[in-house]
Amino acid sequence: MKKLRVVIAGTVGAGKTTFVKSASDIDVVEIERDLTDKSLSVKKKTTVAFDFGKLILDDQDLHIYGTPGQSRFDFMWDILIKDADRYILLVAANQPNGFSYAREILTFMNERVQVPFIIGMTHRDCPDALSPEEIADSIGIANTNNSPPIITVNPNIRTSVIEALSVLVSHEL
Ligand SMILES: Nc1nc2c(ncn2[C@@H]2O[C@H](COP(=O)(O)OP(=O)(O)OP(=O)(O)O)[C@@H](O)[C@H]2O)c(=O)[nH]1
Ligand SMILES: [Mg+2]
Helix, strand or coil, X not given: CEEEEEEEEECCCCCHHHHHHHHCCCCCEEEEEECCCHHXXXXXXXXXXXXXXEEEECCEEEEEEECCCCHHXXXXXXXHHXXXXXXXXXXXXXXXXXXXXXXXXXXXXXXXXXXXXXXXXXXXXXXXXXXXXXXXXXXXCCCCCCCCCEEECCCCCHHHHHHHHHHHHHCCC
């Protein structure tokens, strides 16, 4: 079976760890710590190294790595993206102040690898979520035939996560 390394990148609290946990057939390795800066988010923990899970999808053995959201751990982004076959950038649709940060993450990744990727908008079920068009604009993705697929995904729902991974696996550059 073909092994495919998939990286889940994205902004702080976008839902990367939740995504890996929903996708995985095995117990997920999570390396998190308590958030010291509580103002960052309402949540208590943040990823400080990576998450790891596995899923067999369409006869492919997906190894799924979640990255930390905070840029002080960007040495982990570097380590994880270098071996990636594909990646997803998760962006929380209800946090517009994170959009320019999402753009920076995208630049970071695309400077290191040229692999297929998609944009997954999370928190679309939350109040004040912005539209895919507004988000694409803010993170600098032109709406053309060459642009990466932009989808809505809810990391809390396994079927939604698997659908996102199916789009990723079938997307070519
Ligand atoms: N309602 C809703 N909640 C979401 C969605 N995506 C993620 N969440 C919630 O957002 C919170 C943060 O999720 P995490 O998975 O810890 O986020 P993360 O991206 O790993 O965060 P860092 O590791 O700190 O960068 C969790 O409580 C999730 O349940 C979504 O689409 N809708
Ligand atoms: Mg995390």
